[in-house]
Amino acid sequence: MVRAMTSQPGNAKLAQIAREAGVSLSTASKVLNNRPGVSDATRKRIEALLEKNGYRRRRRTEQTTTTMVELLLDDLDTPWSEEILSGVLAGLNKPYVPIISARTSEDWNISDWLEEVLARKSAGVIIPLFEFPKEAEERLARSGIPTVLVDPTGEVPKNVPTVGSNDYIGVREATEYLIAQGHTRIAFIGGPTYLQTAASRLDGFRGAMRQAGIAVDPMLVTSGEFRYEDGSEHARGLLALPNPPTAIFAASDMQAAGVYAVAWERGLKIPDDLSVVGFDDLPTSRMLLPPLTTVHHAVREMAQFGATTLMQLLEGKGGSMPTHIELTTNLIVRQSVRKLP
Structure with a gap:
């Protein structure tokens, strides 16, 4: 039986094991928490290092993930949000379904939202148009939950896949x-x-x-x-x-x-x-x-590409993917501009 593993006091930090295995912290966390999205060869290499460093196995049934994919939006009733949702739905494969959250209240904060994501044991996260705090990046990486940013607004994390435009x-x-x-x-x-x-x-x-x-x-x-x-x-x-x-x-x-x-x-x-x-x-x-x-x-296309990227990560096919993808923009000429004499 495949089993998940949990760390004990005094064991090597997961980040050290990730460096020794030549993988990201997120990948090491996926193996530790028995999540999908890691090739068999890489999984075996990380599991060997975990055991070598004294990590104890526990039954897989103690940690299970769902088919829920978190989609965090700024609002729910704008054409922009509708385009994002349409793109995500087009990019997700069965049986994955989006769980939609929105930053609509003044007292909303990302820490509370992260607690909900972890409690739901969600399979992955898609975050459009949001500055991704280091705290969120590290917590999701430690949990092994793959994350994709769509049209990121701030500094782009090195180890988090992003889809944007110029x-x-x-x-x-x-x-x-x-x-x-x-x-x-x-x-x-x-x-x-x-x-x-x-x-x-x-x-x-x-x-x-x-x-x-x-x-x-x-x-x-x-x-x-x-x-x-x-x-x-x-x-x-x-x-x-x-x-x-x-x-x-x-x-x-x-x-x-x-x-x-x-x-x-x-x-x-x-x-x-x-x-x-x-x-x-x-x-x-x-x-x-x-x-x-x-x-x-290309709002819808970015969202669809982001969801497709997340699917590849969940299926263990993310190793050959570029970390940051930039879609092109182009001018659509209609009837709102007059040529001056």
């Missing part, structure tokens, strides 16, 4: 398109300044303007959350300026939808009176009138 290039290409249409007074509504993704999008905008020799007016650069309300709030301020912009680049499609609403309130026509560009290419961008020119961010 936001800088996407925004730069879209800004160059606006400039090619004759726009020089371009406003930019960015995302939260503490997010790496928001910083990359702002850098892409500034880079394209600098390359074109166009000075960026500080009055035209604002930041907020990637939400409808933030787009409308900042659009009101921008369009009330004595010399308003001829184009607004919103760092998310939801912000762009807020810009549309304010333009309608002020009796402005898009694109005749104001050109607008978004970022994400959510279904919302196609429903706006006129349809929104935006950067395809």
